[in-house]
Amino acid sequence: MKVLVTDPIADAGLDALRDAGHEVETGYELEGEDLLDAVSDAHGLIVRSGTEVTREVFAAAEELVIVGRAGIGVDNIDIDAATDEGVIVANAPEGNVRAAAEHTVAMTFAVARSVPQAHVRLKNGEWAKGDYLGAELDGKTLGVVGLGRVGQEVAKKLDSLGMDVVAFDPYISEDRAERIGAELVEFEACLDRADFLTIHTPLTPETEGMIGETELDLLDGGYLVNVGRGGIVDEDALAAKVEDGTLAGAALDVFAEEPLPAGSPLLEHDEIVVTPHLGASTEAAQENVATSTADQVVAALAGEPVANALNAPSIDESAFPRLEPYVEIAETAGKIAAQLLDGRIEEIEVTYEGEIAAEDVEFVTASALKGVFEPLEWQVNAVNAPQIADDRGVDVTESKTRQAADFQSLVSVTVGDGEDEISVDGTLFAGDDPRIVRIDGYRVDAIPHGRMVVTRNADEPGVIGLIGTVMGSHGVNIAGMFNAREAHGGEALTVYNVDGEVPEAAREELEGDDRIVGVRYITLNGH
Missing domain, CATH: 3.40.50.720 (NAD(P)-binding Rossmann-like Domain)
Known part of the structure; x- marks a missing residue:
């Protein structure tokens, strides 16, 4: 990925970026249209106090993930604009x-x-x-x-x-x-x-x-x-x-x-x-802020939390291995819940049960919000998801309990439209195997990946066979099935992992049967 450096930093920082496999481009005299052109394909931008990173710069930088300030002060960076565009802003407060x-x-x-x-x-x-x-x-x-x-x-x-x-x-x-x-x-x-x-x-x-x-x-x-x-x-x-x-x-x-x-x-x-702004002008300070900033850029471009992010939640480096799997679970649960709710999302609740409730879960919650908003085709990531919720009047709550009846740790994402709500729960099996274990109260054991079909249907003989037949007739292969019911003869919920896109005609055919209450086609992992 390309990292643009527009103010001089110590060679140690540039070397750290190159060692991580990134292309480093320096442009210490860039301003105006030249700056906008140079940043247009940059994934990372490193500045000191000399470069004004305005809303116009963020608008021009469609690929930008992070702006790293090699120093403390960030008054030359429009942080509100960065947040609106989903760009992390991080500084190096310790180095100097x-x-x-x-x-x-x-x-x-x-x-x-x-x-x-x-x-x-x-x-x-x-x-x-x-x-x-x-x-x-x-x-x-x-x-x-x-x-x-x-x-x-x-x-x-x-x-x-x-x-x-x-x-x-x-x-x-x-x-x-x-x-x-x-x-x-x-x-x-x-x-x-x-x-x-x-x-x-x-x-x-x-x-x-x-x-x-x-x-x-x-x-x-x-x-x-x-x-x-x-x-x-x-x-x-x-x-x-x-x-x-x-x-x-x-x-x-x-x-x-x-x-x-x-x-x-x-x-x-x-x-x-x-004196002419010499406060940070020591060899040690310049090297420290350069390497600290480079490390944060490398982390952001790898999709990892950033230690000194000013507009995004962060995870302590020592806690990251424990929380990383739950970031994906929360995001996936949010995606599923958003696609299952038939209404405008007005409220989101993220609940943590068991051991994970003892952790700092701010980044996990932001990832859950990202998952909820992403199916709505908003430009969203963990940086701007909380801001998107606030801007759109979506009420977000977070709750924790150390008690977990069935699992060591559980993350639950609930979305509602003021009248109805849908909850999706996820956990880890065997330490690192993510699973969706409940949907709207139904106990399932679904692999959260690829494409899924979630059906509600009468718990009667022949219904699952009907669903399989319809899928097959439309060329859809079922890779896995997870069934749950509220009571014998009542309503059942079934999750199907499928290998290909489910055409609208297949869904209409299923919903045309009186025994099928509803069919939802869910896409995950970029599908």
């Missing part, structure tokens, strides 16, 4: 954590001790020893906005240097913050108490411009350090607050517009230290 945290610490020391300014003046022949009176970090308060991976690493490093740490993050528990030596506080309190403020939040509509003039006033006398994402701090307000002495200084590695324009007010003040 250490590098970004270390650069944050370096920038904190640099602005506190005026290192760059003194360096330049000494290089120019000035011994300006008396012009710089720095601030020590020991005993000062560090404010951390965003206590994610990088924020936690910065907090731990500066805590060990004698700083008191307060942090604002609405998505982390107090217990977790305490374990890394941080006191969790509200946003305004974090700024008000901080002598040094570091920022580690993603750029989102909620965080864009979140630190402006009012917030900077709370940091009165302090320093601001941003090695996270540009656009979170109002740069004009920051420059003004440094100029009027409200802030003692600032250190920035990221900017709202990159490269930083020559006329930026940030360049006018010696008390503002700037």
Whole structure:
């Protein structure tokens, strides 16, 4: 498969893609129509921050399975558009954590001790020893906005240097913050108490411009350090607050517009230290994010769960061997249930019984939804299936119970139209042999593969013979049959595995017999 790489990554990542058998095409200057042409037949796309992956790009890339971001930030990728098109978006959040945290610490020391300014003046022949009176970090308060991976690493490093740490993050528990030596506080309190403020939040509509003039006033006398994402701090307000002495200084590695324009007010003040987005620029970090991203692309193209998918359910690598067979069972049960229901699907329930109920089954549920929607000829996969359900007002529920009366593990998919519903249950025999074991409450033992015919008929002598005769007269070979009934002389349900397509004329002939309640032709596995 073709993987297009539009921003430079370390050779180790390119080598990993080629070793997996994929064709790698690089195009580091692609934009506009050239980018759309190049991505049109790509199955994977790897970018950094330089490529804008817009809705137009996704629309042009009909074969695209995954976009891998070699780094953390994904504000250059339209994730909603990716989800709509069923494309996985994954990043590499671990690869440059250490590098970004270390650069944050370096920038904190640099602005506190005026290192760059003194360096330049000494290089120019000035011994300006008396012009710089720095601030020590020991005993000062560090404010951390965003206590994610990088924020936690910065907090731990500066805590060990004698700083008191307060942090604002609405998505982390107090217990977790305490374990890394941080006191969790509200946003305004974090700024008000901080002598040094570091920022580690993603750029989102909620965080864009979140630190402006009012917030900077709370940091009165302090320093601001941003090695996270540009656009979170109002740069004009920051420059003004440094100029009027409200802030003692600032250190920035990221900017709202990159490269930083020559006329930026940030360049006018010696008390503002700037670097050209070097947070992840270490040899180790670049290799780590490249190989991590490549590994996720390889997994996605092999049909396996992706570890750091941002818009798709994932499975822990250690759990994947246990759950992989149930992914197929859930998808197949969903396909069968959707094709058996004679009505518009309004609700879906996925139930797990037995040992599988102890697992993280988010990816399995998404696969069940994919199975339900696929027969309806929607463009669907496990990435966009939950979104499709939401967009179409389909109510989805998931339930678990550790109790399973007849099986070690059981997956059940039930679809309904508000009045009627159909349930299909699947399990594994002998560890790896998938079977459909119940359809609408009837106990069967059907092999979920290829083409199937499901009939409801009166439990009377000669009915199964009639069905076989009609199938044979239309050239349909029956490969297997699984029969169940509710009670002697009542209604029976039979599943036939067949070798070829069942013509409409055969179904009409069967339904013309008063003993046949209904006939459903089911296609699986791409048929």
